[in-house]
Amino acid sequence: MTRASTTARTLADLVAAGVLPPTAAGDPALAQVARDYAIAVTPDLLDLIEGAPAGDPIARQFIPTAQEATTTSDELTDPIGDHTFAPVRGIVHRYPDRVLLKPLHACPVYCRFCFRREQVGPGGDMLDDAGLEAALDYIATHPDVWEVVVTGGDPFMLSPRRIARIVAALDATAHVAVIRFHTRVPVVEPARVSDALVAALKTTRAAVYVGVHCNHARELTSAARTSLATLADAGIPLLSQSVLLRGVNDSVEALEALFRALVAARVRPYYLHHPDLARGTSHFRLSIDEGQALMRALRGRLSGLCQPTYVLDIPGGYGKSPIGPTYVGDPASDGQRTIEDFRGDRHDYPAR
Ligand SMILES: *Cc1c(COP(=O)(O)O)cnc(C)c1O
Numbered sequence: 596m597t598r599a600s601t602t603a604r605t606l607a608d609l610v611a612a613g614v615l616p617p618t619a620a621g622d623p624a625l626a627q628v629a630r631d632y633a634i635a636v637t638p639d640l641l642d643l644i645e646g647a648p649a650g651d652p653i654a655r656q657f658i659p660t661a662q663e664a665t666t667t668s669d670e671l672t673d674p675i676g677d678h679t680f681a682p683v684r685g686i687v688h689r690y691p692d693r694v695l696l697k698p699l700h701a702c703p704v705y706c707r708f709c710f711r712r713e714q715v716g717p718g719g720d721m722l723d724d725a726g727l728e729a730a731l732d733y734i735a736t737h738p739d740v741w742e743v744v745v746t747g748g749d750p751f752m753l754s755p756r757r758i759a760r761i762v763a764a765l766d767a768t769a770h771v772a773v774i775r776f777h778t779r780v781p782v783v784e785p786a787r788v789s790d791a792l793v794a795a796l797k798t799t800r801a802a803v804y805v806g807v808h809c810n811h812a813r814e815l816t817s818a819a820r821t822s823l824a825t826l827a828d829a830g831i832p833l834l835s836q837s838v839l840l841r842g843v844n845d846s847v848e849a850l851e852a853l854f855r856a857l858v859a860a861r862v863r864p865y866y867l868h869h870p871d872l873a874r875g876t877s878h879f880r881l882s883i884d885e886g887q888a889l890m891r892a893l894r895g896r897l898s899g900l901c902q903p904t905y906v907l908d909i910p911g912g913y914g915k916s917p918i919g920p921t922y923v924g925d926p927a928s929d930g931q932r933t934i935e936d937f938r939g940d941r942h943d944y945p946a947r
């Protein structure tokens with residue numbers, strides 16, 4: 596396959612890139628999916644795709660399928676309750692000490708399982724200058740905000756000039772100690788991690804962290820690892836967020852390879868997200884029991900550095916909770932507890 600030079604944004608683009616069969620362009624179910632949810636697959640990812648979505652963990656994350664036309668009754672337009680906690684446009688303030696700042700809704704790619712899939716998309720809905728100033732003003736006037744999570748959409752899609760404007764304003768806000776960017780860019784469009792972007796992340800006071808969304812070890816190509824090294828070499832601590840997805844990374848082997856590859860690239864695994872109840876994503880979901888069994892198996896095999904926290908964003912806007920597994924047994928009648936070790940054997944521990 597020849598290398599595509601631009602991002603594929605339509606079914607016809609995907610057919611031309613050889614990642615969908617020619618019949619796909621005329622498939623009415625797929626056409627409906629393409630109208631409902633944005634499509635974007637970068638050249639870097641088109642290069643990585645080796646087969647059909649059913650069998651290839653990269654294709655499955657980014658290539659639309661007719662399965663997305665199926666919405667189950669428990670699925671929600673706003674699965675994590677962003678709208679309930681939005682005091683001004685572009686801000687979500689759910690926890691007392693931190694806010695989300697969402698300056699735009701565009702992403703370099705559109706993940707088929709996205710929890711904000713009804714909000715994200717190309718065009719429109721970027722905060723204009725006045726909207727951005729109002730959002731920054733909200734932060735400046737709320738002294739409890741210790742940390743700002745800059746997300747979207749994908750904030751690394753902004754120009755370095757606009758990123759620098761956001762970073763400078765937050766750096767000048769004395770109560771903001773931490774500015775955390777969440778992005779998929781270093782993995783899916785690594786060339787965007789330029790010297791100008793790194794310069795835009797420079798602060799004089801506040802700590803800048805970058806959280807990278809990555810779900811499969813194959814996403815960490817040499818170009819992706821180079822972009823991560825550029826950020827790490829600039830002194831920026833790197834974290835990862837991954838989503839547990841059926842058919843993408845729902846095996847111990849896939850998760851082990853992912854977390855080892857991240858740590859080897861100086862990215863500390865932070866969260867493994869249980870999939871959200873976004874519309875048209877039931878084919879990606881697995882049970883909490885399955886997720887806990889995978890986490891238990893990882894604990895037995897991998898360094899502590901490679902262990903993310905397994906979390907669920909509770910539908911309705913109640914926030915994220917760690918969902919196990921637990922290694923502490925129920926108390927016995929004398930209060931004594933049992934603790935499970937990494938092999939699954941149990942040991943007593945006194946009540947006090
Ligand atoms: C996920 C999220 C955060 C960040 O949560 P951490 O657990 O600190 O990573 C903050 N605000 C909102 C609204 C969130 O959804």
Ligand code: SF4
Binds near residue numbers: 708715808
């Ligand atoms: S990069 Fe994040 S916000 Fe954008 S489509 Fe993927 S999951 Fe959604």
